[in-house]
Amino acid sequence: MKYSALSDIGQKREKNEDSWNIILDADGNPVGFVVADGMGGYMAGEEASRIAVQEISSLVMACVEAKDIPTMKEIINRRIESINDQIMEYSNKNLGGLKSGTTLSIGIVKGRDLYIAHIGDGRVYLIRDGMIRAITQDHTYVAELVKGGIITSNEALTHPDKHKITRALGFRENYLPDFYRETIKKNDIFIFCTDGLYEHLSDEEIRDIILKGPIEAAASELIKAVNQRGGNDNVTVIIAWEEAK
Numbered sequence: 001m002k003y004s005a006l007s008d009i010g011q012k013r014e015k016n017e018d019s020w021n022i023i024l025d026a027d028g029n030p031v032g033f034v035v036a037d038g039m040g041g042y043m044a045g046e047e048a049s050r051i052a053v054q055e056i057s058s059l060v061m062a063c064v065e066a067k068d069i070p071t072m073k074e075i076i077n078r079r080i081e082s083i084n085d086q087i088m089e090y091s092n093k094n095l096g097g098l099k100s101g102t103t104l105s106i107g108i109v110k111g112r113d114l115y116i117a118h119i120g121d122g123r124v125y126l127i128r129d130g131m132i133r134a135i136t137q138d139h140t141y142v143a144e145l146v147k148g149g150i151i152t153s154n155e156a157l158t159h160p161d162k163h164k165i166t167r168a169l170g171f172r173e174n175y176l177p178d179f180y181r182e183t184i185k186k187n188d189i190f191i192f193c194t195d196g197l198y199e200h201l202s203d204e205e206i207r208d209i210i211l212k213g214p215i216e217a218a219a220s221e222l223i224k225a226v227n228q229r230g231g232n233d234n235v236t237v238i239i240a241w242e243e244a245k
Contacts, residue, residue: 001030003239005020005237015046019050020036020238021057040100051086052083052104056080073117076106084169084175115181116182121163123136128187141164194233194234195233197237222237
């Protein structure tokens, strides 16, 4: 797979609390994609996302080499438990008990499959055959309202609690990830992003910007479009694609 990535502070924030990483194997091929969006303000969110990305990145190769999928999930969940403890310990020692936390989306390439572990309101998208869809489900209050048929998707865009997260690292409960699996096909494009991207751009706009090419410049073009719409939040985008051979 090929890849590009970019992170930006946006137009309204004083600091970028997003963290990200791409893990390469010994041959320089990408095998891991990690994006985290810190919460809690200034140093709190920045440190939470840094801890999450650093700790998860260090186990990607162990997941790639895991003998089976249950083993890989167990490796990830054990590390997630450890990360959660580290973030809570940091908050207690350095923030006087004030809350800090982070979202986390991880993609691991294992053979011809992409395995995804996801917590929070970042997203992983797939563009295939000219269509875009979100692979992951948002862990937010409004997402639960939409799923339950209480409000519509359009109403969710302007709901006063649209930023209320129901699952994240740094929580005493509700911090374990959802897992997803996607077979990687020729010409597939995967997008890992923080909510700063889709807050300003619809799924179709994200697709159109990426497909108009060149794909190597798409992350920059997406962030440019976000900032032209106001850039209310930090925004991080990783794009990974499988070229036809």
